[in-house]
Amino acid sequence: MDFNDSPDDAAYRARARGWLTANAGDYRNPPATSYPRDEFVRRSRAWQQAKHAAGYTGITWPKSMGGQGLSPMHAIVFGQEQSRYHVPTSLFEIGLGMCIPTVFTHGSPEIIARYVAPALAGDEVWCQLFSEPAAGSDLAGIRTRAVRDGDDWVIDGQKVWTTNAHLSDYGIIVTRTDPSAPKHKGLTMFIVDMYAPGVEARPLKQMSGGSDFNEVFFTGVRVADSHRLGAVGDGWKVALTTLMNERLAVGGKPTHAPGYATLMKLAAGIDRDDGPALAARDVRQRIAASYIADEGIKLTQMRALSALAKGEVPGPEQSISKVVVARTMQELGAFAMDLTEAAGFVTETADPELTKLQGTYMAAAGLRIAGGTDEILRNIIAERVLGLPGDLRPDKDTPFNQVVAA
């Protein structure tokens, strides 16, 4: 494992750093997500457009798709440099990380020509319409129906937890088109216009006070057959393209996430009755545990980076990172809240580090669920890394309309 940049990566890093220094400084304070919604969307678009004009979008995408045709290492280097700034990137992460790669892998040439460029340029926002009230981990159990009607399909049903649906122009949606086929076989994917008649996104309120995700209702929504992704009945295969990109995107520890160093700084500034918090045994134990977890995550991620640098695709062991990252972030956030006692729950504090720790604490529970829950990832590790017997899947081959609903 080589921890140093190759000469090519180092040159790219220097160029990216120079451009970011000149263009991202404006965003430094306060964190972009604390702006009101409209301002967040405006700034997110402006940042995406600036990167696009400078050639820092679609870094790994083929040039034929408007990308830069560079390696995953270049994308990682740019991501590392960008994470030094509070720039607003989250609005485009799902669209460009998951939806559009699915569109350009499975869409027709006309669909690719229409949708890929505006997404990359930051002109159109996308969401991922997969999960439903009764289908999350068991995604193939979705019930939203699409029925053929002439050149169109008519969609009825409900999705839930759809991040940014209320801010999106388009979404990719998994539907059931053949209820008599086994659950993985009767699915078909489409592109849906989020402004089409019959689409209603209702934002859900989170404990942080924000509303990042939605329930989305579809009532008689018409989608042209030209907006189908992949063959009729091949929706599971198409969805796997999205999920593979999702696991890669959420597998690593976000480079801006707080670690043991933030905890140490916080503890150094807190006085307890018996002296500084940093001198207390329990605090030192927790900081040491956080350091050990950080180092383990860093080394596991370096393993994935080494694979990417050699042109390999990181395998199912990537799931290990996500399980450990999400749990450690939750533990670290909880400990920081304990340390700061009542002050930990005063929101909108002037201390940006404390605000970050509060954000970590509140977001970490979601991170343990999004992109595969802890239990599902442990199943993957058990089956595909350790070679243990598979999970029970009793309804796998049963026609979906004969599966008994829970």
Ligand SMILES: Cc1cc2nc3c(=O)[nH]c(=O)nc-3n(C[C@H](O)[C@H](O)[C@H](O)COP(=O)(O)OP(=O)(O)OC[C@H]3O[C@@H](n4cnc5c(N)ncnc54)[C@H](O)[C@@H]3O)c2cc1C
């Ligand atoms: C922050 C966030 C953003 C999200 N954004 C989106 C989005 O943009 N689009 C979208 O489509 N979805 C999104 N989701 C939804 C997410 O994909 C689902 O929440 C996730 O797949 C889990 O599904 P579920 O909530 O239905 O829980 P369930 O699948 O019902 O799971 C409930 C519990 O049972 C456990 N469980 C389930 N099956 C097994 C098993 N076989 N073995 C052991 N334990 C099991 C789970 O681990 C969990 O603890 C988001 C979720 C979060 C938290």
